[in-house]
Amino acid sequence: MSILVFIQQENGQINRLSIEAIAGAQQLGKVLGKPVNVCVFNESSANELTKFNLQKVILVNNSKLSNYNPLNFAASMEQVISKESPDLIIVGHTYEARDWVPRLSARLDLPFVSDCTGFKSDERLIVIRSIFQGKISSNVTLEGDKGFISFQSGSFRADAIESGDCPISIIDVDISQVSDSIKPGEKFQESKGEVDLSRANIIVSVGRGIGKEENMPIVKDLAKSLNAEIAASRPVVDYGWLPHERQVGSSGQTVTPKMYLALGMSGAVQHQVGMKGSDCIVAINKDPNAPIFEIADYGIVEDLFEIVPKLSESLNTR
Numbered sequence: 001m002s003i004l005v006f007i008q009q010e011n012g013q014i015n016r017l018s019i020e021a022i023a024g025a026q027q028l029g030k031v032l033g034k035p036v037n038v039c040v041f042n043e044s045s046a047n048e049l050t051k052f053n054l055q056k057v058i059l060v061n062n063s064k065l066s067n068y069n070p071l072n073f074a075a076s077m078e079q080v081i082s083k084e085s086p087d088l089i090i091v092g093h094t095y096e097a098r099d100w101v102p103r104l105s106a107r108l109d110l111p112f113v114s115d116c117t118g119f120k121s122d123e124r125l126i127v128i129r130s131i132f133q134g135k136i137s138s139n140v141t142l143e144g145d146k147g148f149i150s151f152q153s154g155s156f157r158a159d160a161i162e163s164g165d166c167p168i169s170i171i172d173v174d175i176s177q178v179s180d181s182i183k184p185g186e187k188f189q190e191s192k193g194e195v196d197l198s199r200a201n202i203i204v205s206v207g208r209g210i211g212k213e214e215n216m217p218i219v220k221d222l223a224k225s226l227n228a229e230i231a232a233s234r235p236v237v238d239y240g241w242l243p244h245e246r247q248v249g250s251s252g253q254t255v256t257p258k259m260y261l262a263l264g265m266s267g268a269v270q271h272q273v274g275m276k277g278s279d280c281i282v283a284i285n286k287d288p289n290a291p292i293f294e295i296a297d298y299g300i301v302e303d304l305f306e307i308v309p310k311l312s313e314s315l316n317t318r
């Protein structure tokens with residue numbers, strides 16, 4: 001009886017969502033009293049994972065798994081699951097996971113609760129997922145308390161992961177009989193274009209409160225002073241003041257910077273789902289009742305046109 005976390009990696013580089021998934025699984029493991037194992041298809045990633053508080057790292061060594069193929073991944077994980085018999089299989093909610101996990105969930109007749117934002121434990125495990133574009137949080141239980149769970153980006157903090165020391169166990173899989181009917185093409189980039197906001201340490205994000213495009217330079221100046229990436233809520237993108245690749249939220253990017261500065265934005269739930277995992281949220285809004293203040297660590301109730309230029313000036317003189 002255990003929890004198994006699948007680790008997505010590329011050329012040995014572990015996906016951030018997998019690290020967050022381990023942090024979530026460790027918390028879940030404590031509540032449920034179950035050990036946590038991880039499974040990875042790359043040796044150097046396996047070595048890196050031994051430094052975390054886990055029961056063991058399962059390394060599946062097969063050259064066919066060095067490139068993503070949903071059929072090979074599903075078949076390999078099917079064999080790992082059959083050997084390990086975990087109750088819960090946890091993955092980060094990445095594009096790859098939403099490709100191969102449903103196949104395996106159907107094949108094994110196990111439920112898959114996708115894009116979850118957290119969990120609570122009453123008499124049995126309840127996983128939480130947003131529905132209706134984040135307007136409602138639903139509580140979901142798994143039939144037989146077994147199945148697959150994927151965690152949404154930012155649901156658990158990567159830096160909450162517990163360190164430790166654990167062994168590697170190697171499992172051989174036979175995927176020679178897997179059909180080659182799928183030939184993956186060029187890899188899909190989760191963030192198209194040159195902007196990958198998910199890697200930014202500081203983000204200055206602007207909302208409709210900026211008023212008009214002519215006012216955008218004050219935001220760009222502040223971003224420059226902070227050496228930050230610039231981002232926006234959807235209206236700013238819809239008006240064409242910034243490109244879509246800079247939109248944060250349910251229909252934009254999900255970000256988890258060290259600091260997220262929200263300027264003139266209300267904090268609609270569709271925006272919050274994309275940035276609530278930020279370490280520190282600073283909001284400037286002239287409306288003290290704006291929902292953004294409910295999740296902000298620091299809030300300034302003021303006209304942004306008063307504050308932002310002064311902030312840039314003060315940063316530039318340092």
Ligand SMILES: Cc1cc2nc3c(=O)[nH]c(=O)nc-3n(C[C@H](O)[C@H](O)[C@H](O)COP(=O)(O)OP(=O)(O)OC[C@H]3O[C@@H](n4cnc5c(N)ncnc54)[C@H](O)[C@@H]3O)c2cc1C
Nearest residue numbers: 207208209233234249250251252264265266271286287304
């Ligand atoms: C299916 C769907 C998907 C969506 N996806 C996204 C998404 O990915 N990302 C996203 O952001 N939204 C998304 N939305 C839109 C979302 O519902 C909100 O409409 C949007 O986030 C609001 O943007 P905003 O906060 O900039 O604007 P508003 O809600 O209009 O807020 C503007 C804020 O600025 C403040 N303000 C005004 N002037 C000033 C000033 N001078 N100084 C300081 N504060 C000032 C106001 O008090 C107000 O709180 C989506 C909606 C739907 C239906």
